[in-house]
Amino acid sequence: PIIVRDVMLGPFRDYSGGIYEHPRVRVHVDDGRSFVRRSGDQYDVIQASLVDTWAATAAGAYTLTENSLYTSEAFGEYLDHLTDEGYLTIIRCVFDGLRLVSLAKQACEARALDPARHLAIVRHDRVATFLLKKTPFTPADVARLERITHDLGFTILYAPGIEPPLVIQEPEEMQRTRTSAADYRRLILAPHLEPFYDSYPIDVRPTTDDRPFFFHTTRLRDQFQVAFGRSMLFGNGLSALLTLMGISGVLVVLFIIGPLVIGGDRPEPGWSGWLVYFAALGAGFMLLEVALL
Numbered sequence: 449p450i451i452v453r454d455v456m457l458g459p460f461r462d463y464s465g466g467i468y469e470h471p472r473v474r475v476h477v478d479d480g481r482s483f484v485r486r487s488g489d490q491y492d493v494i495q496a497s498l499v500d501t502w503a504a505t506a507a508g509a510y511t512l513t514e515n516s517l518y519t520s521e522a523f524g525e526y527l528d529h530l531t532d533e534g535y536l537t538i539i540r541c542v543f544d545g546l547r548l549v550s551l552a553k554q555a556c557e558a559r560a561l562d563p564a565r566h567l568a569i570v571r572h573d574r575v576a577t578f579l580l581k582k583t584p585f586t587p588a589d590v591a592r593l594e595r596i597t598h599d600l601g602f603t604i605l606y607a608p609g610i611e612p613p614l615v616i617q618e619p620e621e622m623q624r625t626r627t628s629a630a631d632y633r634r635l636i637l638a639p640h641l642e643p644f645y646d647s648y649p650i651d652v653r654p655t656t657d658d659r660p661f662f663f664h665t666t667r668l669r670d671q672f673q674v675a676f677g678r679s680m681l682f683g684n685g686l687s688a689l690l691t692l693m694g695i696s697g698v699l700v701v702l703f704i705i706g707p708l709v710i711g712g713d714r715p716e717p718g719w720s721g722w723l724v725y726f727a728a729l730g731a732g733f734m735l736l737e738v739a740l741l
Contacts, residue, residue, distance in 0.1 A: 518662040523555035
């Protein structure tokens with residue numbers, strides 16, 4: 449409501465051309481997926497443009513928070529609510545958008561559609577626009593996409609029948625994780641997905657409603673490699689939590705266990721067992737509390 453009332457109908461009214469007040473515009477304040485699921489209409493465009501932020505994810509806050517916008521079931525619902533010529537378009541950073549392709553492939557294959565004919569990826573700098581069309585891209589669609597991207601100075605990473613760009617400059621995040629913008633094309637055209645997923649440096653398997661952790665892409669074996677470093681600030685929020693746990697452990701040793709060991713008054717025999725018991729009690733309470741929240 450704040451975006452609608454205090455931003456788009458406030459300071460940004462003139463800048464946006466008053467689009468929220470246009471007689472043909474209806475504004476609904478709702479969760480996007482829930483709105484689509486309840487709707488009985490079909491749409492020419494379903495669009496989500498950079499609706500997420502890395503800020504909280506970098507601190508570890510949202511890495512293990514469910515995101516129902518980006519699951520294979522959600523993509524199926526989006527597809528089912530498109531008109532025959534309709535598009536699902538999502539804008540994300542190039543670095544973290546590859547999982548969108550996995551979701552699209554799973555949703556398409558569940559409906560006997562060939563993803564390679566229904567997908568297009570357009571890039572500008574560090575941002576990629578993901579396009580999923582209900583029916584296959586026609587040569588006229590691709591020609592129009594080429595013309596528009598050329599006029600805007602964008603790059604087509606993938607479109608049916610288009611040759612890949614000769615040179616792709618990679619953002620720092622992709623260089624650090626040994627990933628590439630060319631991987632969009634590789635994944636779209638991959639005949640078998642499991643070898644790709646198993647060999648890829650980060651986890652880009654499709655998320656589901658039972659496992660909706662879209663932002664958690666660091667493999668378990670790599671968590672401690674990125675902990676205590678700058679690289680944990682992009683998509684490795686769980687490593688940030690592991691870092692905080694390590695720091696907390698050091699502080700516990702210094703200020704709780706240390707004084708017990710070197711203090712003048714020695715505790716009675718068997719104190720270590722009680723310490724472990726109450727530490728487990730507190731840790732168990734916090735773990736259950738966080739999971740239930």
